[in-house]
Every structure is written in C-alpha cells, then in structure tokens.
Amino acid sequence: xxxxxxxxxxxxxxxxxxxxxxxxxxxxxxxxxxxxxxxxxxxxxxxxxxxxxxxxxxxxxxxxxxxxxxxxxxxxxxxxxxxxxxxxxxxxxxxxxxxxxxxxxxxxxxxxxxxxxxxxxxxxxxxxxxxxxxxxxxxxxxxxxxxxxxxxxxxxxxxxxxxxxxxxxxxxxxxxxxxxxxxxxxxxxxxxxxxxxxxxxxxxxxxxxxxxxxxxxxxxxxxxxxxxxxxxxxxxxxxxxxxxxxxxxxxxxxxxxxxxxxxxxxxxxxxxxxxxxxxxxxxxxxxxxxxxxxxxxxxxxxxxxxxxxxxxxxxxxxxxxxxxxxxxxxxxxxxxxxxxxxxxxxxxxxxxxxx
Amino acid sequence: xxxxxxxxxxxxxxxxxxxxxxxxxxxxxxxxxxxxxxxxxxxxxxxxxxxxxxxxxxxxxxxxxxxxxxxxxxxxxxxxxxxxxxxxxxxxxxxxxxxxxxxxxxxxxxxxxxxxxxxxxxxxxxxxxxxxxxxxxxxxxxxxxxxxxxxxxxxxxxxxxxxxxxxxxxxxxxxxxxxxxxxxxxxxxxxxxxxxxxxxxxxxxxxxxxxxxxxxxxxxxxxxxxxxxxxxxxxxxxxxxxxxxxxxxxxxxxxxxxxxxxxxxxxxxxxxxxxxxxxxxxxxxxxxxxxxxxxxxxxxxxxxxxxxxxxxxxxxxxxxxxxxxxxxxxxxxxxxxxxxxxxxxxxxxxxxxxxxxxxxxxxxxxxxxxxxxxxxxxxxxxxxxxxxxxxxxxxxxxxxxxxxxxxxxxxxxxxxxxxxxxxxxxxxxxxxxxxxxxxxxxxxxxxxxxxxxxxxxxxxxxxxxxxxxxxxxxxxxxxxxxxxxxx
Numbered sequence: 070x071x072x073x074x075x076x077x078x079x080x081x082x083x084x085x086x087x088x089x090x091x092x093x094x095x096x097x098x099x100x101x102x103x104x105x106x107x108x109x110x111x112x113x114x115x116x117x118x119x120x121x122x123x124x125x126x127x128x129x130x131x132x133x134x135x136x137x138x139x140x141x142x143x144x145x146x147x148x149x150x151x152x153x154x155x156x157x158x159x160x161x162x163x164x165x166x167x168x169x170x171x172x173x174x175x176x177x178x179x180x181x182x183x184x185x186x187x188x189x190x191x192x193x194x195x196x197x198x199x200x201x202x203x204x205x206x207x208x209x210x211x212x213x214x215x216x217x218x219x220x221x222x223x224x225x226x227x228x229x230x231x232x233x234x235x236x237x238x239x240x241x242x243x244x245x246x247x248x249x250x251x252x253x254x255x256x257x258x259x260x261x262x263x264x265x266x267x268x269x270x271x272x273x274x275x276x277x278x279x280x281x282x283x284x285x286x287x288x289x290x291x292x293x294x295x296x297x298x299x300x301x302x303x304x305x306x307x308x309x310x311x312x313x314x315x316x317x318x319x320x321x322x323x324x325x326x327x328x329x330x331x332x333x334x335x336x337x338x339x340x341x342x343x344x345x346x347x348x349x350x351x352x353x354x355x356x357x358x359x360x361x362x363x364x365x366x367x368x369x370x371x372x373x374x375x376x377x378x379x380x381x382x383x384x385x386x387x388x389x390x391x392x393x394x395x396x397x398x399x400x401x402x403x404x405x406x407x408x409x410x411x412x413x414x415x416x417x418x419x420x421x422x423x424x
Numbered sequence: 425x426x427x428x429x430x431x432x433x434x435x436x437x438x439x440x441x442x443x444x445x446x447x448x449x450x451x452x453x454x455x456x457x458x459x460x461x462x463x464x465x466x467x468x469x470x471x472x473x474x475x476x477x478x479x480x481x482x483x484x485x486x487x488x489x490x491x492x493x494x495x496x497x498x499x500x501x502x503x504x505x506x507x508x509x510x511x512x513x514x515x516x517x518x519x520x521x522x523x524x525x526x527x528x529x530x531x532x533x534x535x536x537x538x539x540x541x542x543x544x545x546x547x548x549x550x551x552x553x554x555x556x557x558x559x560x561x562x563x564x565x566x567x568x569x570x571x572x573x574x575x576x577x578x579x580x581x582x583x584x585x586x587x588x589x590x591x592x593x594x595x596x597x598x599x600x601x602x603x604x605x606x607x608x609x610x611x612x613x614x615x616x617x618x619x620x621x622x623x624x625x626x627x628x629x630x631x632x633x634x635x636x637x638x639x640x641x642x643x644x645x646x647x648x649x650x651x652x653x654x655x656x657x658x659x660x661x662x663x664x665x666x667x668x669x670x671x672x673x674x675x676x677x678x679x680x681x682x683x684x685x686x687x688x689x690x691x692x693x694x695x696x697x698x699x700x701x702x703x704x705x706x707x708x709x710x711x712x713x714x715x716x717x718x719x720x721x722x723x724x725x726x727x728x729x730x731x732x733x734x735x736x737x738x739x740x741x742x743x744x745x746x747x748x749x750x751x752x753x754x755x756x757x758x759x760x761x762x763x764x765x766x767x768x769x770x771x772x773x774x775x776x777x778x779x780x781x782x783x784x785x786x787x788x789x790x791x792x793x794x795x796x797x798x799x800x801x802x803x804x805x806x807x808x809x810x811x812x813x814x815x816x817x818x819x820x821x822x823x824x825x826x827x828x829x830x831x832x833x834x835x836x837x838x839x840x841x842x843x844x845x846x847x848x849x850x851x852x853x854x855x856x857x858x859x860x861x862x863x864x865x866x867x868x869x870x871x872x873x874x875x876x877x878x879x880x881x882x883x884x885x886x887x888x889x890x891x892x893x894x895x896x897x898x899x900x901x902x903x904x905x906x907x908x909x910x911x
Contacts (some may be wrong), residue, residue, distance in 0.1 A: 130664035131771050153670055189617055190589050203860045211769040212801040213841035215575045215624045216856055217865050222620030243670035266530045270553060272641040294712035333612035337531040354611040377614050392614045398604060402615045408867035420615055
C-alpha cells in the first residue's frame, strides 16, 4: 500500500481546533454523516473530516490494516475482500458514505458481534487530535500491547466527544471458507432464547442468529467440514441469507415510519416483551422493538434485569437518546471527557449532558 | 519508617480486619517484598488480607483518609514488578478472596473473586464442557485479578483473544472506597467503554473485587504439529504463509535453538536439539476440519522450508509438545544462574530483522539469549542469561533488555505485549510515548484516583523519570533511532 505523505489536512485540522479552543466555540465532527442520528443532536459548527482518507498500511499476512479515518467503509471492505479478509465485527454502514472514523466512533457492530467480537475488540491503535490541538497516538499496529492505558479502545463508541480520530489500526480476520443459513420455527421469543443459549454451550460454528415473527435463523460460518458436520447435528431448513438486510436494518421489521428502540440485555434473560413487534439478535443480547412505547418505563424495567435501552430512531424530541448513567459514573465519565477536551469543543452533549 | 507508625496503622486496620489479616512483622512482611521480578525488592508498611468486598472498601476508605499508597497483589507472579510494594504504603493482597461465586451454564459465564487462580476456573467448569480461554504460562498460579490488571495473554490469544476479550463484567472498589461496576454481559455499555481502561491498568485505577468471565465450549478436537527448521527466518516466514492460507491457528509458538535445547534437557519433549527453530502449531475445531487443516499446515510448513514435520500422535504427545514450550522459562532457569525475560511485540514481518538485532546485541554485551516467541501475534520473549553474583551483570542485563525493547519500538512494535510496564519498563515508556501522551495517561489516572494512592510510581513515568532516562540514553545529543515511527 502507498504511504500517504500529505499531512496538510491534519495540519489544517490542528489549526482549526486550536482556534476554536481559543475562541470558546464547539464543533460537530462529521465524516459521512450516516450515523448522525446516533446520539443527542448537537448545536455546534459542523466540520467535515471525511477528506482525511487513505490506506496507510495493509499487509494481509499481519492481519492488520491502518487507515485514515475518512476512508469509506465500503471501499475498505472491498479492499479486504480482495485478500479474502474482512472486519470481524460486520459493521453496519447505514449509507454508502459511512467512514472508518464514524464506524469506530459509533462502535456499532453487526450480526457477527456476539460471535466474533466488537469493534473495540479489533482496534489496535489510534492517532487522534485532542481538545488542545495536540496529535496523540495510543496503542499500535500489533495485536498484543499493554504499554500504557488502552486509550485506543476507549475511542470506540465515544462518538467523537474525546477528540478527532485521525487514523486507526484494526485487526482483520480471514473470510470463512463457507457459510450457510438455517431456519427453525420457534413460535415465541422464549423458545428461541432458550434454544440459542443452549446452543452456545456446544462448539458450533455459529456466526449470527436472529428471531422475529416466530422464526429463528442461524448462520454457520467456517470450514467446509466444520459447517457440514454442524448442519448434520443441527437440522433445520436451509434458506437464502438475509443478514445483509439485518445489518443495514432494511428488513421489513425495521419500519421506517415507526420509532425503533434497542434493548441490551444479558443474553439468557427471558423475553420481556411478549406481544410487541420484536427482533432478537446477538444470541439474545440485542433486542429491537418497533413501535411507540413509554421509554422511561421501559428503561426502569430493563435496568431491573441488568439491561439498558437506547432510543435508536424516531423517538419524540426530548427523550434521552442513551440509557441514563448513575450519578457517580456520569461524574467519572465527565472527568474523562475533560481530560481529553477541557474546553468541551468536541460534539458537546452528544452522549449525555456534559459528555 | 518508624515502628510506631506501622503499629498505629496496624491497630486502625485491626478495627475491621481479623488480627492475622494484618501483617506487620518484618519476618512475615518479607514474603511480600517482591513479585516475579525479584531483582526489585521493597518492604511495605503492612500487608492486608481482606476476606470480602466490604473489608476492601473499609481498607480503601482508611487509605484514602491517610493518603496511604496501596499496592494490590494477586498471586505475585508479575514479571514487571507490578506488585512491588511501596515503602510508605500497604500491600492489599486479594489472596483470601478466592471463591468462584457463580457459574451460569446457560449464559456461559462465571462470577469469581479476584484471588481465584486462572486454571481453577477452567477446572471448575470443565464438567459442563466449558473453559476460560486465556492461558498465560503461569496459569497454575496466577490469579484472575492479576490477569485483569495486566491484560494477560497466553499461547492461544491469536484465536481466542486476551483477558480483555474474555471478561464480561467487573466490580471495582475505587480509590475512595466506593464501588463502581462495568457490566457488559449485554454486549453493550452506556457512555464510554471503561473496560479497556480498567483491563491492563496495573492496579492504578481501582481494586478489582469481582470478575465475570466468559466461558467457551471446549473444542471437540485439538491437534498439534511441529515444524523443524534450519533457520529462524524460514520458521517466521512459514507463520505468515499459514495465515495467508486463511487459517487462524489456536496457538502458534516458535523457539530458537538455545530455547529448544534448554527445554529438551528439562522436560524431554522430544524436541530436535540441532534445529535452529521449531514451530509448534495447534489447530482446534471438529475432528473433520482439524484433520483437513493439519494436513494443510503440514504442507505449508514443508513448502516454507521445514526439514521435518511431526504430528502429535495422541493427546499425551500433544501435551508433551506443549510442555517444553510452557516450561521454557524455568528450563532456561536451569542452565543459567539467573535469567531476565523481555516482552516486546513486533509486527511479524520484522522478525528476521529484530532477531538479527537481538543476536548482535547479545554478542556486543557478551550475554547469551534464548528466544521464545508467540509467533502468531508477534510477541517476542528473549530470555537473557546472566549471573547476578557477577558484579555489574544485572545492570548490564537491564541495559541490554532496554536496547532490545527500543529495537522493538524501532520496528513498529511495543515494549510490552503481555507482562506490563510495572517498575521495569518505565524508562522505555518515555521512548514509546511523547510527553503529551504520557500526560494524558496521568490525567486519566487522576479521574479515578485524584490522590494518586493506587500503585504510585508504576506503569506511567513522571516527567522527571523521563528526563533522567533520556539523560542516560541520549549520547552526544543523539536520540536513539531518530527516524523512529512510534505508531
């Protein structure tokens, strides 16, 4: 891969941040804008960082790729696919303009999350621009690295509130030799939840699972032999895969006219929403609800089960987007935010007030 | 430190701890003077052995009030001096908190106290067909709390990840004695993800008092093949060729000739003592897929220049092949009065260059080095053989170790893959990180521990320490490796 020598965009951003910091302003960091819906709305000067793109280093045998944050997710996935590799966490794009920076900052992962790991699990290093206009590097390009606190991984899901991600090194994984999808009838969610969790105790090559409208789907990925043997043991009806539409939320379940709520729960928790329009994935850990609901009451109910709820799409204005944090934890996280961004320049209030 | 202060504090702690849980006699304190890095020793004021979370909270409240440094300690197997006591502070040993609290077979997780040994978790759940994946070589002895503090790895982490990847929740007592929790059993966290900060924080951000670990189904089949090579370069290249085939081995380890000889003398694993390098490659999965992949790997090894490949015939031989690798450190301990273990990680493609550099340094310093290598993830463990009884040899060894770490940084790597910074690699931290980066580490620490009482003096060097290190290592105004790219 070509090393990109042009640092002009980085320099420009540094200058811009320093001047915003000096004048007491704030900015909204924009990559592709595909995940702008994810979090509280921000009133700040939008700054487009998507021009900061380019592959810095990719050596397939190292299983590591280093990218500027403005790279398009779809282009990088195509590059990886050319070497029979991929991102393990199967990130949703929600638009072809999605960037690597936005992917890392949002921390959103797709159907393979429960089986292959989160974006955080695959981040090895970042280069970021902090609120003082300084360029900092944490982590590196190697898989094992315990020098200093793991700040690189802290960036995942921080929604741009700690700094501008300039570059990121990610571990990649080989593409599976083979993949197929099986379907099973499970009338109610509890049948699915019990079945999918019991399945987890056996070393089947599961790479995704989903339940909605009385039907479970299971994706098996791996070697020819491993998958074939699992099919023999698991039975089920082989069907055409629909995982791409789950990942991008274009399945019929995701009705573009209705509010969408994401509930996160320990995977084996029994169904809490019988009778509601529900889609369950990640082996039971991620449960989507489509339709109007009282999110405050829902949050109380799921918190009692060690879960949380996110007002993911189309909830009324004024509803807190993310599940509120306990007071002491919010104070700790505000202090962490201030340590990177003392003047509160970056995406202020994107996650919580003061965060 | 006057005895009166020690005695006064001991009586305060005895208000809520059993008498024998407060160690204040110098003869008993001696057992806690060092961890696995025995070159560094310090006597603490007191050693405290709480039995439950409530006692840990009370200890922290008193230490907070008294501004007493607190060094938490698990099994004391750290190789970087992470649990080295502070002369003015207490050692908080979690050894008595060693119960497995809950095993949830359906959710495939276990809630354990920090003093539980790594291997004890897998032993406790094996009847369910489950195990805890990270397996540092010290897994018989090391505790899960220590594993969390150091983000311990092991020989299977290329495929199964580090400690971070196998932890679902932590309960932590903060520096002020208050509890906070990070619960990611739902595969989600609200706000910032603090798990990667806590895991690997070397006891500087809180006292881990409860750990929820992920359990995995035991693979149906695991087989090992050994490749024998005339050169370490060919062995290294073969690793890249295996990965290029799309195979992620469960474990892939390399040993060079001195390490092979030492291990063979010790455990008689049947290693070829004339080989320049061996690769031990483990594949796991279903019987059918392992048979196919083993054949593929054998083929790649031969194509890569292996003069011989040996397939472990049965489970006994598989364990025998591993026993030599797992016993490499003590094996080296048998052929030298002392040895010093280095823990750099490099991009795999830099292996030949780094090993050549290590050889040159070995000759320059006149000290023998044996190399063991987690080949899949680039984590290199050169073992420097020395004799501490020879005047100045420890200092020479440390200098050589530092040179090797700087070589790793130079080749795009890092100074510690899995052993932690501790007290040992503070100087090299000044090379790997810039001042603003180190300041950010200090700032994060102060968010959790404003009084800086948790494991002070470890992991992150102060400005003064770096000035001192640079003064020692910068000659005639020249920084080592001026073209250094640190990312």
